[in-house]
Amino acid sequence: MSTYLTILGFNSAIPTINSSPTAQFLEMEERHFLIDCGEGTQVQMRKAKVRFSKINHIFISHLHGDHCFGLPGLVASFRLLGRKTPLHIYGPKGIKKMMDTIFEITETYKGFDVVYHELDKKVSEKIYEDKRVEVFTIPLNHRIYCNGYLFREKPKERHLNMKEIARYKEIEICDFQNLRSGKDFICEDETIIENAILTTDPKPSVSYAFCSDTKYKEDIIPIIRNVDVLYHESTFLNNLKEMADYTGHSTALEAATIAKKANVGKLILGHFSNRYSDLSVMTDEARQVFPNTFLPKALETVKIG
Amino acid sequence: MSTYLTILGFNSAIPTINSSPTAQFLEMEERHFLIDCGEGTQVQMRKAKVRFSKINHIFISHLHGDHCFGLPGLVASFRLLGRKTPLHIYGPKGIKKMMDTIFEITETYKGFDVVYHELDKKVSEKIYEDKRVEVFTIPLNHRIYCNGYLFREKPKERHLNMKEIARYKEIEICDFQNLRSGKDFICEDETIIENAILTTDPKPSVSYAFCSDTKYKEDIIPIIRNVDVLYHESTFLNNLKEMADYTGHSTALEAATIAKKANVGKLILGHFSNRYSDLSVMTDEARQVFPNTFLPKALETVKIG
Numbered sequence: 251m252s253t254y255l256t257i258l259g260f261n262s263a264i265p266t267i268n269s270s271p272t273a274q275f276l277e278m279e280e281r282h283f284l285i286d287c288g289e290g291t292q293v294q295m296r297k298a299k300v301r302f303s304k305i306n307h308i309f310i311s312h313l314h315g316d317h318c319f320g321l322p323g324l325v326a327s328f329r330l331l332g333r334k335t336p337l338h339i340y341g342p343k344g345i346k347k348m349m350d351t352i353f354e355i356t357e358t359y360k361g362f363d364v365v366y367h368e369l370d371k372k373v374s375e376k377i378y379e380d381k382r383v384e385v386f387t388i389p390l391n392h393r394i395y396c397n398g399y400l401f402r403e404k405p406k407e408r409h410l411n412m413k414e415i416a417r418y419k420e421i422e423i424c425d426f427q428n429l430r431s432g433k434d435f436i437c438e439d440e441t442i443i444e445n446a447i448l449t450t451d452p453k454p455s456v457s458y459a460f461c462s463d464t465k466y467k468e469d470i471i472p473i474i475r476n477v478d479v480l481y482h483e484s485t486f487l488n489n490l491k492e493m494a495d496y497t498g499h500s501t502a503l504e505a506a507t508i509a510k511k512a513n514v515g516k517l518i519l520g521h522f523s524n525r526y527s528d529l530s531v532m533t534d535e536a537r538q539v540f541p542n543t544f545l546p547k548a549l550e551t552v553k554i555g
Numbered sequence: 556m557s558t559y560l561t562i563l564g565f566n567s568a569i570p571t572i573n574s575s576p577t578a579q580f581l582e583m584e585e586r587h588f589l590i591d592c593g594e595g596t597q598v599q600m601r602k603a604k605v606r607f608s609k610i611n612h613i614f615i616s617h618l619h620g621d622h623c624f625g626l627p628g629l630v631a632s633f634r635l636l637g638r639k640t641p642l643h644i645y646g647p648k649g650i651k652k653m654m655d656t657i658f659e660i661t662e663t664y665k666g667f668d669v670v671y672h673e674l675d676k677k678v679s680e681k682i683y684e685d686k687r688v689e690v691f692t693i694p695l696n697h698r699i700y701c702n703g704y705l706f707r708e709k710p711k712e713r714h715l716n717m718k719e720i721a722r723y724k725e726i727e728i729c730d731f732q733n734l735r736s737g738k739d740f741i742c743e744d745e746t747i748i749e750n751a752i753l754t755t756d757p758k759p760s761v762s763y764a765f766c767s768d769t770k771y772k773e774d775i776i777p778i779i780r781n782v783d784v785l786y787h788e789s790t791f792l793n794n795l796k797e798m799a800d801y802t803g804h805s806t807a808l809e810a811a812t813i814a815k816k817a818n819v820g821k822l823i824l825g826h827f828s829n830r831y832s833d834l835s836v837m838t839d840e841a842r843q844v845f846p847n848t849f850l851p852k853a854l855e856t857v858k859i860g
Contacts, residue, residue: 264632267601289628290595296572313661315631319624323594326620327569344660351656355649356618357699394662 253278253403253456253554255479257546258294260520262463262485263316265289270548271316272462272521274481275300278401279382284308285399285460291320292327298549302331307378309385310341311462312396313348322352329360336363340377340385342395343368369397374473388473390464393498398461400473406452408432414448421448456555459514462521465495466504471512478555480514481546483521487535506536506543517543558583558708558761558859560784562851563599565825567768567790568621570594575853576621577767577826579786580605583706584687589613590704590765596625597632603854607636612683614690615646616767617701618653627657634665641668645682645690647700648673674702679778693778695769698803703766705778711757713737719753726753761860764819767826770800771809776817783860785819786851788826792840811841811848822848 254277259270271288275298282304284291295302310318318341328337339345346366353360367377369387378385381404388398407430415421415429420437429435435443459474462483474480485499494501500508502519509517517540519532526532529545536543559582564575576593580603587609589596600607615623623646633642644650651671658665672682674692683690686709693703712735720726720734725742734740740748764779767788779785790804799806805813807824814822822845824837831837834850841848 263635265595265598265628267598289625290570290598293570293572293595315628315661315663318661319628319631320594323570323620323624326624330568348657348660352653355653356620356623358620 253458254551255458255554256298256300256551257481257518257520257548258291258298258300259288259548260522260546261316262483262521262523264524265316266524270294271320272311273320274460276401276458278456278458279403281380281383282306283385283401286311286317286462287320287324288316289319289323292324294549295324298551302328303333303335305337306335307338308340309399309460310339310345311390311398311460312392312394313342313344314394314463317462318345322349322356322358325349325353325360325364326356326358329358329362333362336365338365338367338378340367340369340399342397343370370395374400386473388459388461388470390461390470391467391498392463392465396463398459398464398470398474400457400459400477402457402477403455405455408445408449408452411448411450418443418448454555458554461508463499465498466500466508468508468511471508474508474512474514476513476515478515479518480509480512480516481518481520482508484519484532484536485521485523487526487531502532502535503539506539509536509540509543515542518546519543520546558706558763559856560763560786560859561603561605561856562786562823562825562853563596563603563605564593564853565827565851566621567788567826567828569829570621571829575599576625577616578625579765581706581763583761583763584708586685586688587611588690588706591616591622591767592625592629593621594624594628597629599854600629603856607633608638608640610642611640612643613645614704614765615644615650616695616703616765617697617699618647618649619699619768622767623650627654627661627663630654630658630665630669631661631663634663634667638667641670643670643672643683645672645674645704647702648675675700679705691778693764693766693775695766695775696772696803697768697770701768703764703769703775703779705762705764705782707762708760710760713750713754713757716753716755723748723753759860763859766813768804770803771805771813773813773816776813779813779817779819781818781820783820784823784857785814785817785821786823786825787813789824789837789841790826790828792831792836807837807840808844811844814841814845814848820847823851824848825851 256275258273261269273291274285386400457477482505484502484505488501488503563578566574577591578596579590762782787810789807789810793806793808
């Protein structure tokens with residue numbers, strides 16, 4: 251039950267023959283999340299062998315076409331594939347009206363519920379939670395209302411150290427859950443056996459932050475601090491910083507600065523302007539500030555944590 | 556100035572790794588028409604080296620996703636590429652509302668005019684005309700309002716036979732246009748010189764009919780009679796005729812029957828159900844009725860006429 255990230259597409263604005271607009275597939279604790287859905291995402295999902303039926307939650311950062319124009323087709327395909335389970339779509343206010351209008355005019359009868367979670371807050375909020383995973387918004391600063399998303403495994407239960415536990419006859423099976431949750435054991439004679447003796451550390455909880463599209467925004471640092479992997483857009487190199495500011499985007503240097511200040515484990519860049527054919531210039535610039543920076547590889551699945 | 560057809564995609568319903576939904580590019584007398592625009596069409600256009608700036612007229616048969624979900628992205632790309640010239644979109648009533656809603660919510664400012672020509676008539680009508688080409692609707696019978704389109708070169712001017720003309724001193728340059736348009740020459744002594752002596756036949760005018768999606772519908776035969784090439788959908792084989800009727804589609808046998816009764820030059824099938832992996836079964840069935848039947852080849856450009 252590890253966490254895996256598959257970047258389905260990462261280019262900006264116009265789809266080309268060899269690159270697809272933004273979309274990512276995140277598998278965390280057996281939950282399957284789709285993040286953004288540019289045109290052609292469903293074909294990229296097929297190439298990456300993502301099972302359509304596994305996707306129950308889709309997170310859309312913002313309503314520019316290169317991040318959402320694949321959504322109507324994907325939902326229509328879900329229906330054609332006989333889906334019955336509800337689909338949850340998280341995205342900016344307006345996404346429901348857009349999708350409802352499209353489906354009404356194209357007479358796309360879905361046969362399953364689409365539950366829209368429309369977002370309009372300017373502060374980070376928890377928008378998804380279950381027993382093992384939680385998802386928070388990361389308010390970004392783009393030309394249009396835009397959120398990144400933080401995906402975080404909840405703290406895991408401690409592992410029982412059965413060899414140690416066996417030494418204490420008083421500890422019974424009904425006590426195990428308390429031990430797993432980190433509590434000390436108190437004997438009948440009120441002796442305390444510290445939890446650290448009876449259990450071992452769990453596997454660390456993994457976190458992933460997705461940040462596209464945004465100007466340089468230091469406000470996000472407290473939200474994404476210490477994440478294992480940060481995806482941060484870097485549409486331009488820093489010699490086009492004015493262009494980046496004007497269009498609401500970041501430079502590779504800025505993405506790396508955010509990564510460094512937030513003390514993340516690894517930085518993946520993306521959303522590059524089509525003007526760059528050799529993308530190594532992006533990592534060259536970013537690594538001056540944050541060495542553990544990488545380019546995305548479309549359709550490659552990487553383990554997080 | 557010949558006529559060329561490039562089929563960009565021809566599968567039905569769900570895009571797959573190796574096939575794209577319906578879209579065609581027709582070049583007729585230096586006009587450049589896009590017909591239908593399923594998801595991913597703009598990438599198929601790039602693969603086929605279609606110049607985006609050449610497209611001024613898009614014809615959408617019907618508002619099912621596999622025929623129109625590529626349209627918002629294509630128009631957005633036109634804008635990003637700096638388009639200034641107006642774009643004409645022909646399609647069923649509702650297309651303007653759908654596109655306007657999408658562009659309003661995604662804040663896609665176009666920078667050029669999009670002129671919608673919304674269709675709702677149940678009889679064939681001429682919807683486009685210029686000096687050399689005309690386009691007519693072909694009302695079809697699908698689950699939703701749907702038109703095919705007939706593209707026809709206008710009759711061309713006759714060629715001057717200069718060797719013969721030189722024999723008649725009375726014929727001057729100012730008479731040439733009358734001769735090209737087929738008129739006889741009347742001498743001063745009222746002798747008539749027949750046009751057939753002074754000119755030769757022009758290149759025949761070419762016509763192409765696109766018919767997708769539809770049940771078997773004999774009413775279309777007078778509209779498409781004698782076209783050089785007919786594209787007619789054949790979603791199913793005839794052993795699934797009930798399924799074809801129920802879903803508003805045709806079988807290969809039915810497409811061939813239409814082609815035969817309309818005396819067309821060549822039939823291209825398409826819009827196949829994903830259940831068929833070996834598509835030769837489609838031509839095997841159709842050729843029993845209409846031998847000059849072919850499968851489409853994605854991205855291949857064929858000369859018409």
